[in-house]
Amino acid sequence: MQQAPPTLAVANPRLLGLMRETVLPPLLDAFTDVVDGLREPLLEQGARLGIDPAPLIDGLYVMRQQREAVLGAFRTHLFRAWQALESGAPLTSRLSFDGRATNLDLVEHDELEVQLAVHHLADALTREWQSQLLSLNSYLTWIDPGLRMDADSNPFSPAQIAMGVYEGFSAVSLPGVMRVNAVECCERVLIELVGPIYETVYAILAREFGVPEKGSGQARIAHIPSTGAESAEPEPDWLTRFFGEWEVGEPGQAAAAARSPTAATPDDSTLPPALHRLLEDSRAAREEVQGRDPGMSGPRNTLSQRELVSILTLLQIAPDESIAAMVRPPGALLPRFKKQMFATAALLGVEARAVKLSAADENIVDLIGMLFQVMFDECDLSPAQREVLGKLIAPMTKVALQDRQLFLQATHPARRLLNVLAEACEGNHGQSGEERELLEKVEATVGRLALEFDESQSVFRALRGDFNLYYGEYRRRADIAERELAERQRLDEALEKARNWARAALQSRLEARVIPAPVRELLQARWAAHAAALEAGGKGHAALMQIDGLLQALESAQKEGPAARWDSVVDWLQPVWLSSGKSRTEIAAARTAMMEALHQGAMGHPTAMPEVPGDVVPETALPSVPETHASPLVSVSPLSREELEAGIEYDNVTAEYFSNLPVGTWLDFVGRDNRVQAGKLSWISPISSRLLFVTRSGARIAVASAQELAIMVKLDRLRLHRPDDAFHSAMQGVIDRLGPVAAGQSVAA
Template sequence: MSTSSYKNVVDMSKFDKLRAVSGASGVPLLNDCRDMAAAQLAQFAAAMLDKAVNELFEQAEKSLGGEMRNLYMDGMALARDEKEAITTGFKRQFIQGFNKHIRKGKYAQPSSASSFNLAEMELSLIDLDALEESLALANITNNIHGTCAEELFGIEKRLGTLLHVHELDSADNPIGPEAIGSSFMEALKELDSSVKVKLLLVMMFNKYMPDQIKNMYQDINQHLVEKGVLPKIRVGMKKHGGSAARQPEFHAAGATGSEPTANGPDLFATLQQLVSLGNSGMAGMGVPQQAGQPGAIGGTMPSDGAAVQSAGVMSTLTKLQQGQFEGVLGEGVMLNPALLANGRTNVLREIKSSGMASVMGHVDAMTLDIVAMLFDYILDDRNIPDAMKALIGRLQIPVLKVAMLDKTFFSKKAHPARKFLDTLADAAIGWDEEEGHQGGLYKKVDHLVQRILNEFEDKVGVFADMQEELESYLAAEKERADELTGRSAQVVQTREQEEIARIMAHDEVKRRIESRKLPQIIREFLSHQWASMLSLTYQKSGEDSQAWNEALETMDQLIWSVVAKEVPDDRKKLVGLLPNLLKRLQQGMAAIDVTGDERDQFFAKLIRCHADAVKSGLRAEDEEAWQDTDIENLAEETEVVAEAPTDFEEITPSPEAPAPDLALIQQISEEPVPADFDLEEVPISDVPWQANELQNDDSGALVAKLKRGTWIEFVQADGTTSRSKLAWVSPLKGLYLFTNRLGSRALSITPSRLTEKFRSGQAQIINDEALIDRAVSDMMGRLQQVA
């Protein structure tokens, strides 16, 4: 064919490309998508790092172990100090990856979740950092896929149109989860920090970024729709390939604002990868594996028999759960019925080693592995008392069934079954054997567990019903506990006020009697009787009250009245002052119940003190002017005061003491505290307001940041342990009040004494993180170590 003939040939592919974009230019639109994504990702990352600084600092404060605390502090410092470097690097890596893809026609990053090849990983197991980074990237990718499934469907269809690709694979999407994850991991590689510290930022990324990325995808979809790129996507079009296990059919795929209908198997997928990697490694070392076990030969069932197989396994599990062993044991399932009932043995391990595991499909066998590891942790968890742990252990088969039915059990914190387990474990932390098994919390939990065993087949809603009933019970129990805690707080606050009042009175008296020479009778009176009077006044009226100021003024006038009167004006002033002074002294002594004889003896001696004060100050020429008759007049005045009626309330009104400021108590009971109320108090050994001046070390900082509701385990002198919850902190920060779960036993302690207990190991905070969160975190760590 001649060259001129080629000029008459129309390239239909070019025509199709132009038609697909509906007249819009593809490159500018691709650049729009790149710029929108890069700008928003940098913005989201900066906000995420700000949150990470605060959250990692809080985690560091909660951590008792020095290694974990240092790790969290390093992560906080990295997020704070390298914020600009991370966001800039993230944006740069994303743009470079995008441009490279557009130029070469394919996405080329160092690694991606879609290329997470177990066989390749086995060859590089010695490089643990690379393994950690690969797993982190897989986790990021799965999280974004799980959150943004619907938005990604539209994104990939529309970008495929712009890139002239009929079916754009997730790994080839230049703004897809793999591209974003790889860009963030590459940005972290540029930092001079350990992999473990960087993985803390990956954890923060997975927590805060997917929802923001979902919004970004919605914006890009909307922009492309407005530019005429696939305004409508045909209902029922399905995505092929990718990291997500399943993509749904959408009524309006890619439309902005709607929620994805896909389950997010992100965490489960990561656990699968780790379990498979571990099992593959064991197989390579010659460790035998069960048929049906992940990684075992012949473990995968044909797809057309998977549903029948799964139904059969579920039916068998339901029979075991409900105690129907007769037919099941005849099917080759060799289990000890006693193990299923006691809840103290990991029966899932028994099921795995029985004949039942051989008929499980690949995914079910993988799920069995993961849930067995979950209960390994639960049954070893020292936070939960053994008796309560046994009750939770009876739920092993129901939880396995839940996980087989719904993989979001692992990643969805609000999942009914997961929430129920978390609530059970949280309530059990403070349970004590003394409460007994015949009533209270133990009996309620036993009842709820038995109902699940009897009723649960394949409807997860039964867990939601049990959760509602448990929450109702715990709320009623908390109301009763709060009432008792309120009474304990009143006792503690009263004792603390008494102690502060005593110290205030002591300081006021000491400062005065040490500054001048006074008669012994006056010194003794002020140090004992009047100090008691001052303490009582401070308790009832406070430091800023008129009654307190008048009591101090009376003390000052008494001291002035017994010092030498060297000028006539002072002597005249004394005569005018005495009637009211003596009256106040009389009333004050009556308020603290000084006996009549003791009072009369004091006033008789006080008369002599006044006479001595006058005589010692008289000049020689004035001695004759001051006769004994004047002293007798003073004595008569004293008798008049002694006979005057006493009305202490006029001087020191006694308003009712305010109720303690308990945030967790809505209304403190007005009932009197019973005489036999069980309130144990560690004696106050330091001044309450000085107790806040804690030593500047980890233990002091830990005590200063304790929050209400924190559970602490105390080691007793005999080596036994007890658990108490911080229920209240006094307004003056002088005392911490701890109670048991029911509020029926209370312990008060000063901050300094509590710090000493933490420092010596006699006190330890009980981790209040949700049970399943702790278990999954532990699983991830152990699986990575095995890998």
């Protein structure tokens, strides 16, 4: 997470102009590419959805004839957003459609579909580039003290881009189905192009105002705080430590490198010298501990990088058995990777014992091998999933040998493909049909990469775009399941609160009162449930009026003695019988039985309440309200009953940390079998302050209080989860494992 930049003392119109010149041209080019390349993806999508191609073809003809009007409307909206900002009255980024689609006839229905697609486009861009937007927002807040521009008035925000797309396709008369599908097709291209633009803007801001104090990298993972824990200054992350001063010089060069990964860089190395030295020290330390292979110690020729890439290309298409032998056994991935690489060299007629890697190339091979080892250790992956992702080791090594942007840019296509595939696999145990289909899609994507990746990295972008079409729908379904789960938890907690209220209200009214046994039994058995249902619906006062009226009528009847009429008392019980679902016949029988029992009691001959059809009285005095769901959520705790009853003292500092945990935070839950499962904080109850954690598929993991989570930390059952960027997190893990080398300690493979 970025540190807040220094406050600006004066407005900076030159900077605004520079930003506009940096942002607008690539955005306009991106939309132009979408419009010009719309025919093929539009017809493919129409065929996939079973849409009549005739209106799509008609719409494509109209767009070809009025191309400039479409592009001009998009351009005009973005220019208008910048002009509004520079005039001191920035446009809001909230989507606004000027009150269109107010009726529900056919035309208006199509308009509503278009607006929903625009909302989805904005949401997709925001979700995809959330970290880049967060990095920018701290600067944008202070870009001009008079404007106080923030995320809501950002002229290049996802919402403004989506609105520009909407205006572009609204500028000409297109069939509704054409507009909907055109907006949806924009998502695939724009998602890939917007991120590098945001990174370029950040580079300009950092160059103009200075990099925040802690550097431009992501924040290091901190330990969960506790009493007595040292609050030392966090160490810089790997990106800041090694790459902070080793980047492409001009911000424009970063954008050019993003568009053309083969562009020349200031030097040929893809790693900074300090990291090269650390990797060499690590390798020397491992060889000292493990010993050098005697057969590899003689004079050997150094493989050129081109020869190494050829070997990796063969390993990239190696049989599944070779990949499985390399990645399935736990640990020691790097030596198995290098062994398999030299074994593959034999297919090119190269004697493994007669060749070696250059020091620089071997450093990169070591780095990628260790990176995948850390990623496999951090992620909740099955052996089969490790084997699938293991097929990416050779392609990622080839990219790392040739393109430094893999390490410098979070938007790099190869890095982003690895991240999304790891995310799709993590914690996915294939328990549902949708989860199994997702894993099959991951396997198919990796298989295509192994067959198609040669030199051009465009295959990473194309495969990720294709995978995102499927994964986006999967995530939307997961989001819906997550929201439904939170709503169920809210309803359950509201009902539990109503139960407690009903029990307390009944208990306070029955104490110190002489209540006929039949009435007491009925109230204890039925009224608590009846009152809880009313309270949960916001009508608890009606239940209190009923019982107070009943008790008042009962008191009056008791004063009259044997001659009392009990009709008024029984009338107050009518709602209780109704709420229990009794039929009219059963209610009539219950009334008669209650009247008879009360009369016998008043005559001095108390009798038990006779059994009435359909009237089953629970054994407990104050029963719980029947559950509205098959598996209630309100009582689900990650701790066992024995752990809850053990009286383990929790740390107040840790509990306070969880009390302020922001929604969206990921934690690792460690089971009693040491299985680790990642869970996201999805919802915090406004009733009980309990926290609901879910998996990536939207399934529940736990519902727990801050105190219960603090106990889990004490039991080593809970820890912070790595950042969602699997590549970044794994790189940090590699550097942390290499750290002991700098201190002169030995390092395991």
